[in-house]
Amino acid sequence: MSDSEFAYGSSLSLDSMKVIAESVGIANLGDDAAKELADDVSYRLKVIVQDAMKFMHHSKRQKLSITDIDHALNMKNIEAQYGFIQSDSLPFRFASGGGRELHFVEEKEIDLSEILSAPPPKVPLGVSVRAHWLSVDGVQPTVPENPPPLCKEAQKLESVDPISKLSKPSNEDAAGKPMCGKAARLKASESVHVKQLATHELSVEQQLYYKEITETCVGSDEIRRVEALQSLACDPGLHEMLPRMCTFISEGVKVNVVQNNLALLIYLMRMVKALLDNQSLYLEKYLHELIPAVSTCIVSRQLCLRPEMDNHWALRDFAARLMAQICKTFNTSTNNLQTRVTRLFAKALQCPSQTNNESGVGPSMASMKESEKTPLASLYGAVQGLAELGSEVIKVFILPRVRWLGERVEGALSGIGGADRLAAGNLKQQLLKVLAPVVRQLRQPPDLPDEYKRDYGYLGPSLQQMVSKLRSSPSGSGGSGTAVAVVTCTPPLVPASAPPVSSMHVSKPETVATRNVVIASPAPHSPAPATPPPQKFVIVASQQKPPQAQPSSGTGHIVVHSSQPAIVRSQNVQSVVVTSGPNAGAAPQKVVVVGMPPQTPASQPGAVSQAPVSVVAKPVFARGTPQPPHQPPPELDDLSHLA
Amino acid sequence: MGDKSTPLLAVLQLLRKYNLKDTEEILRKEASLGNVEYENLDLPEVEIASILTAHHTESDPYSYEVAYDSLRKFVENSLDIYKHELSTLLYPVFVHMYLLLILYDHNEHAAVFLEKFAPEQENYYQEDLKKLAIVKHKDQIKGNEIAEIYSTNKFIVQMSRDASSQLKRYLHEQKNSTVIINIINNHIQIDVHDGPGRTLAQVRATAGGLLGEATKNENRIKVYYGLLKEPDIQVLPAPVEDEEEVEETPDKPKKKKAKKDNIFMKKPKSDPNAPPNDRIPFPELKEADKLEKGKALREAAKRVSLGPDTLPSICFYTLLNSGHTAISADICDDSTLLAVGFNNSTIKVWTLTPVRLRGMKSADKLQDIDREAGDVLVRMMEEKDRDTCRTLFGHSGPVYKVCFDPFKTFLLSCSEDSTVRLWSLQCWTCLVVYRGHVWPVWDVRWSPHGHYFVSSGHDRTARLWATDHHQPLRIFAGHLSDVDCVQFHPNSNYVATGSSDRTVRLWDCSTGAQVRLMTGHKSTIFTVAFSMCGRWLASGGASGELMVWDLSVGAVAATLPPSHTAPIHALAFSRDGTVLCSGSLDCNIKLWDFTAITDEATGEEPGSNNGPKEDKYLLRSFPTKNSPIKCLHFTRRNLLLAVGTYEGSS
Known part of the structure; x- marks a missing residue:
């Protein structure tokens, strides 16, 4: 309305008129005729749209619909345009080429027989009435039917930019909040404007709720606990109690870890999970309390009174999943959350030889001692925590240390002490489970036990068995199999963390198809199926030919594929583009460039033909040559790609 | 022929009008006008006059820009006390200049003129300008809604005596350009008032109508805004009050009740502003209706x-x-x-209490019922409990309004199919189809006393009906555009209408005359509501603006601070008249302190209260979860009920 930029006399273009004329069989429409037509048609169209707006308003809508146009035509005694029922808005597609630009509506051909044979569509639900209290004596209750008092966006804004709250008028604040009695009077006297920010008072009801919920969550009645957790996960308007909830969890973990109270720790972790699942909460402000608590439950050396009996492994698994969920949800480029979490776990896995190499003598001695002492349970937690972060992380942080881990396991298994032996067994199982899909991706068959033994040490043979079992299993064929493997990494217990794998599969291959693309098939013995699932490819180009004789075509670029996150690393490659892994589906994509000196002879896998022209940065995953086992793992600071 | 054709056609039409056939022939021959042009001879009267008076100067397209520019300079340079009143002149002059340019076939010049000066017109006129900008050719003026309104009606500008003499002096100086003088003479009515020039706020408060402001004379008639004396139903147990009513009412049917006889039984205080009870005849209250009224009174006693x-x-x-x-x-x-x-032509009725919706028994079963029985009303209904929801079929277009009668026996609905239907809530069938409107009917409302109802629609009229007549009793015509909403006055003597021409009008039911014309809304009015006392009228508009009018003088009482961001479609007054409640498509319900609003308005000169204290009017705002508000209703005990549609979580 106040838009003075409005163009007062817009009109259809002559070109459109000509195009339309062509479509109805009039080949040469003169310019004059086209102009007359354009003016007249724009006039009539605008009049009709104006009238249609009346119908829109009286239908109490703010979006014009096709029926409005029909009614407007009706009013002018023009027959309505039948057959244009569209419930949603119909977007214009745009195409250009040859200097011409075209907007068009996409019309798909519909196969009638398909419709006939399809099951009948569901009958739409009938209209029903539901009543709730929008306000009770002027106070809006925080029930699910009402909008949350502070929407998630606002919470997010507040945690990012706390100043914004100060500039907001106080009136806004009071909108949904109870303002009765004293508060109202205070407000009237204009004395609480600044104070309001600092006070964090909970109403009596909220205090009761907090008490009830916290007691129930750690109480003994499982049914009530489920209800309480349900409430935490679903109720809007908990944000005012959030600081207290988080402190409760954090303090609870501190106390119960010392007391080795496994059950309570599990309950607290379930609370974390419920809070994470609540759609109306934004937890970022409270991560400093939650992350230490959760990571404690992952890597703490002892979580229960009888390590040989109790199943603290489940807690570690669960907490690791939570951590992955937190990383996925709250990771931003400023907080580098995932990098920091990864570093935390990786530290636990630091093997002595490496620390020697990396740092000076003094600290290395200490850290060697430390890591030698790292209890197996902590190692297990660290492995689990890393594994949840995706296969890329597994490849970079677990795989290089597998030899050393194997030694630890071997030592513990041969040693005495039931608890240690049990822990070692679990760790071994876990390592095998986590590593097998990754190794299957990295290595080419045949899988020789000797090679595995050489590359992976003690765990080699078992890993080889695992890998060949995976390869022979039906799901483990072709590239799609790996995707499945990734999916299984994501815990089935966490419904909120739906893996973005599906989105990868629907991605269109044709965007890349115009380029010279070569697919490196990782599994020659299982040829790609006739109709492979759509996949994405990253094409990486290099500038120089490698000195080594390349078996296939000899350029130094890598053609990579598979839906598995990985770091592309090759000796010859100057620049590699890797995009984020599946666990970063929602997070902003990052590109990492890894430069490697040409040192080890490379065995370029698959067929690589021509030099592709461009590098496509897409949410796809790259895979390079199998990593020579002796290559040191990358520096931790290279981790930015995990973000 | 170009420029010449329009004046020639005007002359031709004039000749035809006075039946000068020979001259017409000669002119036709000389100007070589074929018969083809013959049909085009239907320029409006006013146009002919303006064309004939000035065609030789006005055919120069460049003079318009110069003239408008000079007028604008004159307004800018005039004294502050006149400036704001004079500035209201700019818009109508601008519009008519544009139309004249189009009329003289200077289409490009018209477009340039519009492009140049349209953005500086007031915000609330931009919507109209967009509509006007569609007209780009002479032929399009005819048949275009807004262009016709402007060319056939006079735009009203209010001005103080001093300002108008300033204007006269200016026009006198402009001898060489008659464009503005002609426009002012032909298309603008200057309403001169005594007293000082108004301030910007005062001018803005009443500006915004499609045709400017209302003239002073239009709101002179006395309006009996007081409430009728209610038939005195005591707050007593039902049977007692029934007896009393039975005694009271067996006078003449169809005639007003003999109130004067038992006036001593009522409250001694009678409202001086109330109309006589017999000003509008009401049918006698039925037995069941009286029961209902008694119930209402008892409920009202428990009101919060x-x-x-x-x-x-x-x-x-x-x-x-x-x-x-x-x-x-x-x-x-x-x-x-x-x-x-619903927009699929159906109407659904839900019960909001555990009592289910029952239908009436079939005709042969009804015959068996003893009509003298005390509980005949209960007996005639179906015994079995029926549904919680019933659907009424009959309309053939979206149902734009449904309305319950005060006694809960009928339901009215209006629809795009240009009919109003009366439904029985006992038989659950359609009883009457009222045809009369020619275009879609936007709104329909019952009289608070039943029997009468009023409807309004796209045909720019509102119509008053009685349920027992198939034709309207009154047609209220005068709005320049769609009548978007209607409302009965609590005393049933008046009807208020709100329209797309951005005016609120009040009509007298007994005479059918327009008694109030109130301008000041800046957008289409979608809902109006009378206060409980009958003196105030609240109206809500398309841009979320909310205004309160004082019917006693016909002026703005308050313009509530802009708070809603989407059209307001629901307004309700609490039963004690202290809180005004507005519901909008922006999913918010807002409560306004109506006592404060009226106190302010009665304390001050109306139209000048744009003070900074206005934000205190807003008591509270309640957002809903993505559910635009369709209806608001205060129960008799002052509980607010709201109805909205949930539109998904997106």
């Missing part, structure tokens, strides 16, 4: 009194799975039934 400190509770009825299909909703007076009109 509201105020800024005691806000009402709101019960929100959400229509689930309705998407965009549910259009209108209404809750009956005793808050037991909810009716919803």
Whole structure:
């Protein structure tokens, strides 16, 4: 309305008129005729749209619909345009080429027989009435039917930019909040404007709720606990109690870890999970309390009174999943959350030889001692925590240390002490489970036990068995199999963390198809199926030919594929583009460039033909040559790609 | 022929009008005008006059820009006390210059003129300018709604005597350009008032109508805004009051009740502003209606009194799975039934209490009932409990409004199919189809005393009906555009209408005359509501603006601060008249302190209260979960009921 930029006399273009004329069989429409037509048609169209707006308003809508146009035509005694029922808005597609630009509506051909044979569509639900209290004596209750008092966006804004709250008028604040009695009077006297920010008072009801919920969550009645957790996960308007909830969890973990109270720790972790699942909460402000608590439950050396009996492994698994969920949800480029979490776990896995190499003598001695002492349970937690972060992380942080881990396991298994032996067994199982899909991706068959033994040490043979079992299993064929493997990494217990794998599969291959693309098939013995699932490819180009004789075509670029996150690393490659892994589906994509000196002879896998022209940065995953086992793992600071 | 054709045609039409056939022939021959032009001879009267007076100067397209520019300079350079009143002249002059340019076939010049000066017109005129900008050719003026309104009506500008003499002097100086003088003479009516020039705020308060402001004379007639004396139904147990009523009412049917006889039984205080009770004839109250009234009074005794400190509770009825299909909703007076009109032509009625909806027994079963029995009303209904929801079929277009009668026996609905239908809530069938409107009917409302109802629609009229007549009793014509909403005055003597021409008008039911014309709204008016005392009228517009009018003088009482961001489609006054409640498509319900508003308005000169204290009017705002508000209703005990449609979580 106040838009003075409005163009007062817009009109259809002559070109459109000509195009339309062509479509109805009039080949040469003169310019004059086209102009007359354009003016007249724009006039009539605008009049009709104006009238249609009346119908829109009286239908109490703010979006014009096709029926409005029909009614407007009706009013002018023009027959309505039948057959244009569209419930949603119909977007214009745009195409250009040859200097011409075209907007068009996409019309798909519909196969009638398909419709006939399809099951009948569901009958739409009938209209029903539901009543709730929008306000009770002027106070809006925080029930699910009402909008949350502070929407998630606002919470997010507040945690990012706390100043914004100060500039907001106080009136806004009071909108949904109870303002009765004293508060109202205070407000009237204009004395609480600044104070309001600092006070964090909970109403009596909220205090009761907090008490009830916290007691129930750690109480003994499982049914009530489920209800309480349900409430935490679903109720809007908990944000005012959030600081207290988080402190409760954090303090609870501190106390119960010392007391080795496994059950309570599990309950607290379930609370974390419920809070994470609540759609109306934004937890970022409270991560400093939650992350230490959760990571404690992952890597703490002892979580229960009888390590040989109790199943603290489940807690570690669960907490690791939570951590992955937190990383996925709250990771931003400023907080580098995932990098920091990864570093935390990786530290636990630091093997002595490496620390020697990396740092000076003094600290290395200490850290060697430390890591030698790292209890197996902590190692297990660290492995689990890393594994949840995706296969890329597994490849970079677990795989290089597998030899050393194997030694630890071997030592513990041969040693005495039931608890240690049990822990070692679990760790071994876990390592095998986590590593097998990754190794299957990295290595080419045949899988020789000797090679595995050489590359992976003690765990080699078992890993080889695992890998060949995976390869022979039906799901483990072709590239799609790996995707499945990734999916299984994501815990089935966490419904909120739906893996973005599906989105990868629907991605269109044709965007890349115009380029010279070569697919490196990782599994020659299982040829790609006739109709492979759509996949994405990253094409990486290099500038120089490698000195080594390349078996296939000899350029130094890598053609990579598979839906598995990985770091592309090759000796010859100057620049590699890797995009984020599946666990970063929602997070902003990052590109990492890894430069490697040409040192080890490379065995370029698959067929690589021509030099592709461009590098496509897409949410796809790259895979390079199998990593020579002796290559040191990358520096931790290279981790930015995990973000 | 180009420029010449328009004046020639005008001359030709003039000749035809005075039946000068020979001259017409000669002219036709000389100008070589064929018969083809013959049909085009239907320029409006005013146009002919303006064309004939000035065609030789006005055919120069460049003179317009110069003339407008000079007028604008004159306004800018005039004294501050005149400036604001004079500036209201700019818009109509601008519009008519544009239309004249089009009329003289200077289409490019017209476009340039529009492009140059349109952005500096007032915000609230931009919507109209957009519509006007569509007209780009002479032929399009005829048949275009807004262009016709402007060319056939005079734009009204109010001015103080001093300002108008300033203007006269200016026009006198402009001898060489007659463009502005002609436009002012032909298209603008200057309403001169004595007293000082108005301030910017005062001018803005009443500006905004499609044709400018209302003239002073239009609001002179006395309006009896007081309430009728209610038939005195005591707050007593039902049987007692029934006896009393039976005694009271067996006078002449169809005639007014003999109120004078038992006036001593009523409250001695009688409202001096109230109309005589017999000004509008009402049918005699039926037995069942009296029961209903008694119930209402007893309920009213338990009413919570509201105020800024005691806000009402709101019960929100959400229509689930309705998407965009549910259009209108209404809750009956005793808050037991909810009716919803859908865009698929159906109407659904829900019961809001555990009492189910029952139908009447079939005719042969009804015959068996003893008519003298005391509980005949109960006996004639079906014994079995029926549904919680019933659907009424009959319309053939979206149902834009549903409305319960005060006694809960009938339901009215209006629709795009240009009919109003009366439904029985006992048989659950359609009883009458009222045809009369020619275009879609936007709104329909019952009289608070039943029997009468009023409808309004796209045909720019509002019509008053009685349920027992198939034709309208009155047609209220005068609005320049769609009549978007109507409302009966609480005393049933007046009807208020709100329209797309951005005016609110008040019509007298007994004479059919327009008694108030109130301008000041800046956008289409979608809902109007009378205060409980009958003196105030609240209206809500398309841009979320909310205004309160004083009917006693016909002026703005208050313009509430802009708070809603989407059209307001529901307004309700609390039963004690202290809280005004507005519901909008922006999913917000807002409560306004109506006592403060009226206090302010009665304390001050109307139209000048744009003070900074206005934000205190807003008591509270309640957002709903993505559910635009379709209907608001206060129960007799002052509980607020709201109806909205949930539109998904997106």
